[in-house]
Amino acid sequence: xxxxxxxxxxxxxxxxxxxxxxxxxxxxxxxxxxxxxxxxxxxxxxxxxxxxxxxxxxxxxxxxxxxxxxxxxxxxxxxxxxxxxxxxxxxxxxxxxxxxxxxxxxxxxxxxxxxxxxxxxxxxxxxxxxxxxxxxxxxxxxxxxxxxxxxxxxxxxxxxxxxxxxxxxxxxxxxxxxxxxxxxxxxxxxxxxxxxxxxxxxxxxxxxxxxxxxxxxxxxxxxxxxxxxxxxxxxxxxxxxxxxxxxxxxxxxxxxxxxxxxxxxxxxxxxxxxxxxxxxxxxxxxxxxxxxxxxxxxxxxxxxxxxxxxxxxxxxxxxxxxxxxxxxxxxxxxxxxxxxxxxxxxxxxxxxxxxxxxxxxxxxxxxxxxxxxxxxxxxxxxxxxxxxxxxxxxxxxxxxxxxxxxxxxxxxxxxxxxxxxxxxxxxxxxxxxxxxxxxxxxxxxxxxxxxxxxxxxxxxxxxxxxxxxxxxxxxxxxxxxxxxxxxxxxxxxxxxxxxxxxxx
Amino acid sequence: xxxxxxxxxxxxxxxxxxxxxxxxxxxxxxxxxxxxxxxxxxxxxxxxxxxxxxxxxxxxxxxxxxxxxxxxxxxxxxxxxxxxxxxxxxxxxxxxxxxxxxxxxxxxxxxxxxxxxxxxxxxxxxxxxxxxxxxxxxxxxxxxxxxxxxxxxxxxxxxxxxxxxxxxxxxxxxxxxxxxxxxxxxxxxxxxxxxxxxxxxxxxxxxxxxxxxxxxxxxxxxxxxxxxxxxxxxxxxxxxxxxxxxxxxxxxxxxxxxxxxxxxxxxxxxxxxxxxxxxxxxxxxxxxxxxxxxxxxxxxxxxxxxxxxxxxxxxxxxxxxxxxxxxxxxxxxxxxxxxxxxxxxxxxxxxxxxxxxxxxxxxxxxxxxxxxxxxxxxxxxxxxxxxxxx
Numbered sequence: 001x002x003x004x005x006x007x008x009x010x011x012x013x014x015x016x017x018x019x020x021x022x023x024x025x026x027x028x029x030x031x032x033x034x035x036x037x038x039x040x041x042x043x044x045x046x047x048x049x050x051x052x053x054x055x056x057x058x059x060x061x062x063x064x065x066x067x068x069x070x071x072x073x074x075x076x077x078x079x080x081x082x083x084x085x086x087x088x089x090x091x092x093x094x095x096x097x098x099x100x101x102x103x104x105x106x107x108x109x110x111x112x113x114x115x116x117x118x119x120x121x122x123x124x125x126x127x128x129x130x131x132x133x134x135x136x137x138x139x140x141x142x143x144x145x146x147x148x149x150x151x152x153x154x155x156x157x158x159x160x161x162x163x164x165x166x167x168x169x170x171x172x173x174x175x176x177x178x179x180x181x182x183x184x185x186x187x188x189x190x191x192x193x194x195x196x197x198x199x200x201x202x203x204x205x206x207x208x209x210x211x212x213x214x215x216x217x218x219x220x221x222x223x224x225x226x227x228x229x230x231x232x233x234x235x236x237x238x239x240x241x242x243x244x245x246x247x248x249x250x251x252x253x254x255x256x257x258x259x260x261x262x263x264x265x266x267x268x269x270x271x272x273x274x275x276x277x278x279x280x281x282x283x284x285x286x287x288x289x290x291x292x293x294x295x296x297x298x299x300x301x302x303x304x305x306x307x308x309x310x311x312x313x314x315x316x317x318x319x320x321x322x323x324x325x326x327x328x329x330x331x332x333x334x335x336x337x338x339x340x341x342x343x344x345x346x347x348x349x350x351x352x353x354x355x356x357x358x359x360x361x362x363x364x365x366x367x368x369x370x371x372x373x374x375x376x377x378x379x380x381x382x383x384x385x386x387x388x389x390x391x392x393x394x395x396x397x398x399x400x401x402x403x404x405x406x407x408x409x410x411x412x413x414x415x416x417x418x419x420x421x422x423x424x425x426x427x428x429x430x431x432x433x434x435x436x437x438x439x440x441x442x443x444x445x446x447x448x449x450x451x452x453x454x455x456x457x458x459x460x461x462x463x464x465x466x467x468x469x470x471x472x473x474x475x476x477x478x479x480x481x482x483x484x485x486x487x488x489x490x491x492x493x494x495x496x497x498x499x500x501x502x503x504x
Numbered sequence: 505x506x507x508x509x510x511x512x513x514x515x516x517x518x519x520x521x522x523x524x525x526x527x528x529x530x531x532x533x534x535x536x537x538x539x540x541x542x543x544x545x546x547x548x549x550x551x552x553x554x555x556x557x558x559x560x561x562x563x564x565x566x567x568x569x570x571x572x573x574x575x576x577x578x579x580x581x582x583x584x585x586x587x588x589x590x591x592x593x594x595x596x597x598x599x600x601x602x603x604x605x606x607x608x609x610x611x612x613x614x615x616x617x618x619x620x621x622x623x624x625x626x627x628x629x630x631x632x633x634x635x636x637x638x639x640x641x642x643x644x645x646x647x648x649x650x651x652x653x654x655x656x657x658x659x660x661x662x663x664x665x666x667x668x669x670x671x672x673x674x675x676x677x678x679x680x681x682x683x684x685x686x687x688x689x690x691x692x693x694x695x696x697x698x699x700x701x702x703x704x705x706x707x708x709x710x711x712x713x714x715x716x717x718x719x720x721x722x723x724x725x726x727x728x729x730x731x732x733x734x735x736x737x738x739x740x741x742x743x744x745x746x747x748x749x750x751x752x753x754x755x756x757x758x759x760x761x762x763x764x765x766x767x768x769x770x771x772x773x774x775x776x777x778x779x780x781x782x783x784x785x786x787x788x789x790x791x792x793x794x795x796x797x798x799x800x801x802x803x804x805x806x807x808x809x810x811x812x813x814x815x816x817x818x819x820x821x822x823x824x825x826x827x828x829x830x831x832x833x834x835x836x837x838x839x840x841x842x843x844x845x846x847x848x849x850x851x852x853x854x855x856x857x858x859x860x861x862x863x864x865x866x867x868x869x870x871x872x873x874x875x876x877x878x879x880x881x882x883x884x885x886x887x888x889x890x891x892x893x894x
Contacts, residue, residue: 325768
């Protein structure tokens with residue numbers, strides 16, 4: 001089935017989110033839509049799926065004009081969508097989730113689950129999925145939950161499948177698996193609209209790439225286009241995908257972890273007796289597939305975890321067991337994994353968020369008094385220095401885009417005297433321009449002689465920034481390798497395979 | 505200035521409309537529950553006339569009982585007409601303090617259902633120091649009020665410590681603490697220390713003259729210095745929340761405890777200190793009630809000040825100034841309701857219907873917006889409707 005959009009225009013107030021967009025998806029084609037956050041990709045897809053109504057423009061399915069004013073129209077026309085945030089009920093089984101909204105009943109109003117169960121098994125077999133229809137959704141890994149969404153679309157006869165940023169929540173392995181699934185779907189004749197801002201994935205699977213910038217189609221290119229070119233078209237200027245790393249002198253160890261064990265509330269060790277150190281002026285990356293203890297280790301280094309054993313020393317001084325407050329003020333900058341949950345108070349203003357961990361320090365505080373004037377004037381300085389795009393520092397931080405939110409966190413953490421920077425997934429969910437900025441700041445800290453510990457599940461990021469790489473697997477550090485390591489070697493380590501020649 | 509005015513206008517628009525709707529519906533209830541009105545059902549014109557008259561009389565009485573009553577002017581003294589206003593303020597004073605207690609807790613993300621128990625402990629402390637000691641004027645008031653506040657701060661602080669240490673939910677804790685306080689006062693009043701000489705019923709001796717809050721408008725009026733204490737407390741809460749580092753911590757924990765913790769703010773400290781300050785505020789309410797109008801501690805001293813406080817804080821959107829206005833409104837309804845009952849026979853309970861309706865509409869802003877076709881603003885209405893996630 002082919003899908004064609006002609007002249008789709010959508011405005012929100014003075015903002016033109018989509019400006020007469022033309023797009024054609026052929027039968028059995030994987031069509032990637034590439035663009036930064038806020039470029040208008042999601043708006044466009046929500047129009048196709050009937051969640052938004054276009055101001056102008058037409059949608060054709062198999063050359064026939066159709067009117068889509070709500071999702072059921074889209075479903076009827078054979079358009080299915082897998083949202084970035086899954087629309088599943090966590091405590092329901094897979095089968096129950098799939099019948100949701102299409103409940104068929106047997107006699108006496110008994111819900112007919114078995115038909116759905118059979119359908120799931122059939123679709124799973126056709127496409128090589130391994131999904132248990134009776135599993136409770138919340139017990140499934142994210143990658144499988146996504147498959148449940150895909151199965152749901154397929155069962156209701158989607159011939160065009162929209163995948164909205166499907167890899168944002170996936171581990172590298174799950175991502176590879178999804179890309180395979182997409183190839184399989186394509187082989188069976190399903191058309192796919194693949195929305196993303198990740199260049200490597202696009203080049204791996206797409207047949208055709210449409211690049212959207214500020215609501216307009218700026219280019220339609222083939223997947224053989226080099227990454228650098230794709231990125232500059234997306235951002236609208238030349239971007240540096242591999243930031244330049246200056247040669248420089250590495251200093252003495254600043255932060256040393258010895259036999260560090262972290263336990264969860266049930267007493268299970270999630271980080272198992274790890275040993276590592278970071279030197280002044282180097283980036284130590286802690287790589288690994290999500291969920292191998294990195295999050296807990298990052299939090300433990302600033303004493304945010306409750307059950308920590310072993311030793312953490314900063315400049316030779318033991319800091320394990322001190323409070324998070326003392327850890328931060330001993331000179332650790334901490335960029336938490338989730339900026340929304342841990343990094344920012346979303347209802348607070350930008351100025352207030354910039355002093356979240358500094359509000360009781362000079363110059364902001366004099367005794368009990370918090371000086372509103374100094375808070376504002378300092379905020380203006382941070383905003384200028386870190387190029388945070390905003391209307392007013394008095395606006396709630398929730399009004400900012402993801403990249404600018406992360407800049408607020410980074411500006412706050414780097415604006416006090418620090419010795420070590422601990423950054424946990426600092427570019428997750430950010431667009432190319434923002435990632436470039438974050439990378440530059442991280443390397444700048446390194447060049448100024450600070451120790452940087454970078455927790456990242458993104459292989460590209462690890463390869464680009466790290467001086468040394470520690471790979472975590474099931475709570476242990478398998479190996480610490482030099483940055484000369486290849487992608488393949490790292491991939492193997494992340495899968496738990498230890499190489500024979502251990503280094504560094 | 506103009507900006508500030510329009511902001512103020514936006515802030516009171518929704519409460520104002522809720523208020524209006526509540527009174528409209530209450531009016532309908534008054535009309536249809538009046539036998540004399542219903543008797544005229546056969547003739548529509550008379551029916552409407554008498555309905556309007558009944559509602560008009562009831563609301564006139566409500567006004568006369570809460571603000572100004574011409575009939576009270578005697579000996580050519582105009583000022584006596586304001587006796588009802590004095591009653592309104594006297595009723596509102598403890599409500600402002602308990603309301604602030606609940607409002608401050610809201611800001612820290614806590615649901616303080618315990619203002620009632622804290623009020624009782626404040627009243628006990630103030631009463632004991634008030635009748636048991638002979639101290640110089642001024643100092644005696646200060647000592648009694650402070651003792652009440654400290655007693656209640658400890659009572660509230662227990663909840664804070666329990667929650668901070670064990671994670672127990674403050675709603676359950678404060679409700680239980682209310683029961684304990686309610687029975688504790690019954691017991692206390694029967695002890696030798698509190699029993700009034702020559703009496704066997706549960707009433708404590710009156711506090712000494714030196715411990716009584718000065719009357720502000722002569723002995724005819726009950727209006728006393730307590731209202732200034734309440735207003736000062738409102739000013740204090742405003743200052744604490746907006747101008748201090750402690751208030752910053754409170755608000756940060758209230759808005760996102762996880763991010764606050766990650767930024768090094770001690771959540772246990774915030775929980776404990778919030779509950780202590782909230783306790784002190786409600787306790788001051790109890791102290792003011794004893795030292796300003798009741799003078800003698802009795803089993804019913806707390807009335808429903810601690811529970812109405814939740815409604816008052818909700819109506820005042822957990823803002824100090826809003827809480828003051830909401831408490832004055834409730835004080836007026838209470839004071840006016842009594843006059844309405846005695847003058848027109850409309851039961852005092854109807855006032856509670858009005859209160860409940862106001863709160864209902866405040867809690868359902870979408871409904872009021874729908875009725876009056878108001879566009880949605882960036883309001884903080886959501887603030888007060890969450891908080892059960894302790």
